[in-house]
Amino acid sequence: MNDVRKFARVAVLGRPNVGKSTLLNRLLGTKLSITAGKPQTTRHQILGVLTEGMTQLAVIDTPGIHQSATRALNRSLNRAARAALEEADILVWVIDATRFTAEDELVAGLIRDAGKPLVIVLNKIDRIPDKSTLFPRLEQLSKDFSPKSIVPYSALKERTGARVIGELVKLANPGEFVFEEDDLTDRSERFLAAERVREQVVRLLRDELPFSTTVEIEAFEREGNLVRLRPSSGSNVTARKRLSLVAAVNNSSRSARRHV
Numbered sequence: 001m002n003d004v005r006k007f008a009r010v011a012v013l014g015r016p017n018v019g020k021s022t023l024l025n026r027l028l029g030t031k032l033s034i035t036a037g038k039p040q041t042t043r044h045q046i047l048g049v050l051t052e053g054m055t056q057l058a059v060i061d062t063p064g065i066h067q068s069a070t071r072a073l074n075r076s077l078n079r080a081a082r083a084a085l086e087e088a089d090i091l092v093w094v095i096d097a098t099r100f101t102a103e104d105e106l107v108a109g110l111i112r113d114a115g116k117p118l119v120i121v122l123n124k125i126d127r128i129p130d131k132s133t134l135f136p137r138l139e140q141l142s143k144d145f146s147p148k149s150i151v152p153y154s155a156l157k158e159r160t161g162a163r164v165i166g167e168l169v170k171l172a173n174p175g176e177f178v179f180e181e182d183d184l185t186d187r188s189e190r191f192l193a194a195e196r197v198r199e200q201v202v203r204l205l206r207d208e209l210p211f212s213t214t215v216e217i218e219a220f221e222r223e224g225n226l227v228r229l230r231p232s233s234g235s236n237v238t239a240r241k242r243l244s245l246v247a248a249v250n251n252s253s254r255s256a257r258r259h260v
C-alpha cells in the first residue's frame, strides 16, 4: 500500500475568526493565507498544496461562514465556503474551544448535510486553563458528528500541524497527484502580495476599516531579490478615512514587501 499515491481535496471550514487560516499556514509550514483578529479576513478560497511522501493534500482555506448574509459581499463569502465544501473529499471543521455560537450551529448543519469524512480541530485550547473541561466537549462532538477524529489544537502555539496532517493522510484515497510536488499554491505572486498588503491594512486600521476594502497591485516588478509593488486600495470612505487608508496602504506595502 505504501507505494500507492494518494490525493485528497480538503476544505477548511468554520465560522469567522476561529483560526482557519492560521491552521492552513501551520499545515503548510509557511505563511500563505493572511490572518487577523478580525472576522471575515479571508475573502477568497486559498489553496495550499501539501505533498507528504506518497500523499498530496490540496487544502482549501475558506472565508468564515456567517449569518448576516444580507450584503452582497457577505453572500459571496458564504458561497465561496459552500463551493469548497461541495468539491472537497475531506472536511476539516475548525471550532474555537472558548466559544460555540449560533454561527457554529450554521456550519454544523452544512457539515452534517454534506456527509463527508470529517476531522474536527478544536482550536485555541491554549486559552482553556483547565484542559479537563475539554473532555465532555470532545465526547459530545464525537457523539453529534461522528468525525473520523477530533484534534484538540492550538494553531497559534503548536509548531507544526503534524497531528492534523497525520489524520488527513489516513483519510486520503488512492489517486494521482494533481499538482507538482513542489507547488505551494495556484495563486499568483501578485495576488499573494495584494493579500499581504491587505493583511497589514486590516491589522493597522481594524475597526476604522470599511468592510469592503480591497487592495490591488497596480505594478509588480522584480529586481533580483527585491519585489517592487504599487498597491492601491478601493473602498467607499470619507476623505478623512481615505487619508488614513492611503497611509496604511503605504506603510503596509513597506512591511508586506519584506515577506513576499
Ligand SMILES: Nc1nc2c(ncn2[C@@H]2O[C@H](COP(=O)(O)OP(=O)(O)OP(=O)(O)O)[C@@H](O)[C@H]2O)c(=O)[nH]1
Pocket (backbone or CB within 6 Å): 014, 015, 016, 017, 018, 019, 020, 021, 022, 023, 034, 035, 036, 037, 038, 039, 040, 041, 042, 043, 062, 063, 064, 065, 123, 124, 125, 126, 127, 153, 154, 155, 156, 157
Ligand atoms: N489564542 C489563540 N489564538 C488563535 C489561535 N489560532 C488562531 N488564533 C487567532 O485568532 C485570530 C483569527 O485567526 P484567523 O486564522 O485569521 O481566523 P479565520 O478563521 O481564518 O478567520 P476568517 O478568515 O475571518 O474567517 C487571529 O488573531 C489568530 O492569531 C489559537 O490556537 N490560539
Ligand SMILES: [Mg+2]
Pocket (backbone or CB within 6 Å): 020, 021, 022, 033, 034, 035, 041, 042, 061, 062, 063, 064
Ligand atoms: Mg481566514
